[in-house]
Amino acid sequence: MNHLRLFLRLVAASLRGQLRYPASALLLTVSQFLATGIEVVAIWALFDRFGSVQGWRIGEVALFYALVHTMFALADALGRGFDVLGTEFLRTGHFDRLLLRPRPLALQLMAHEVRLSRLGRLLQALAVLVFASLAVPIAWTPATVALALFCVAGGVALFLGILVLQGTLAFWTVESLEIANVFTYGGVEAGQYPMAVYARWFRRLLTFVVPLACVAYYPGLAILGRADPLGAPGWLGWISPLAGFAFLALSFMAWRVGVRHYASTGS
Template sequence: MAESVYLKLVGARLRGQMSYRTSFLLQCVAQAINQLAELAIILVLFNRVSALGGFSVAEVVLMYAIAGTAFGIADMVAGQLDELPTYIRTGTFDVLLLRPLGTLAQMMASDLHLRKVGRIVAGLVVLAYALSRNDIAWSAGTVALAVLAPVSGAVIFSSIWVTANAVCFWVVDGQELANTVTYGSNAFTSYPITVYGPWLRRFFAFVVPGAFVAYYPSLALLGRPDPLGGPALLGWISPLVAVAAAVVAGLVWRTAVRHYRGTGS
């Protein structure tokens, strides 16, 4: 029952966005350009240096492509959680509590940004290019990892989105803090974690499990040891980290909703 309601909500949103196809296409192109603009920044950096954090341009582009694709998927699925403070402040969240569907599913289906497909497609194109440019020992394991890494990264990013925005149940004006974690994680994962200082690396790599989005999977694909001394196993456990992150996010959301008392408006 709940699943059918969710699918109907998503279907309605998709049909609405597809009603203006030219506008939708232009928005997709704009999203793709934004994604490629971030790649241009990396390429500009390599005009000045031959390596970044001990990694070549092709290796950094691989990390960027995995992270960019994962973030695009998460942004399309969970990005509408950025509207949570408005829902809380206006009392609209109270309406969600009355419907026969979980509040998180309703929030995520409230305004599905299908135009983010442009960002995802651009990320996949760059990923295909990066995989072809790096010397990867292809096997069943590395093929599976190449496919699962962006998906696992998307789950991790979505979990970060849920957890960070749940803070708004306690601090209604906490959106800037949430954005620091969500969009900050995107910036962090686009580069090797070796370029960051120790405290930032520890926070975004393990407290916020950003290193498991692209850095560790890229090391496994490249067959490279971790310059920071981490075990090779870390490169293969992103799906497990994604599951753990999703469980934690679900628990945090449930706790936050139980804390919610409404605005009285």
């Protein structure tokens, strides 16, 4: 069985396990939808009060919001295994079981628990995307659709890379450090607004350290057909999502160092 087929079977098994309790799965999904919906209400209240923020309208900000939350919803669903690596695998010694299986560790962890509840965040992001398309409006040509899919894929790679780094730190700390949430949930909060509204040092952090601007802001400008107020060239948005894949590759390099450091529980 090839890796992709095995991954899909493991994902299907995880989803079937959650659907054994359909009421619970539904309530968790709805709660995710409503929890992220509060953020939408906050953004709407901001623009309803002030009209625009440094020249940005609510429809444009809605596009950035939809892109970032779509990326994170997919990455969060796939990265659960890395998120709980320390408590569910390293501390208990169950990581040894993964090492004995003739399949990639990353594949096993990504398929460990694909959380169905993240569908609530994804649906809410897609609803905001529809709103953005009508409010701006956005001309969805084959090129812009392809760019949107490309930037979402790069964003999923970026957020998954952050979760991989969080899991890597657990080889030394056992407990997953909460500092990773600064770049996951904090990154989602920052990425749902245009980078142009932030201070220079913060823009540089989200461009060159954690390249969130590369997977959301610059592609979003290209989709909107809007020039960057900061002066970046228009073609940048068409290639910048590659930074997300580069970040994921670097994260897995660090991951391999962590795996070599692992010495089991000794029990």
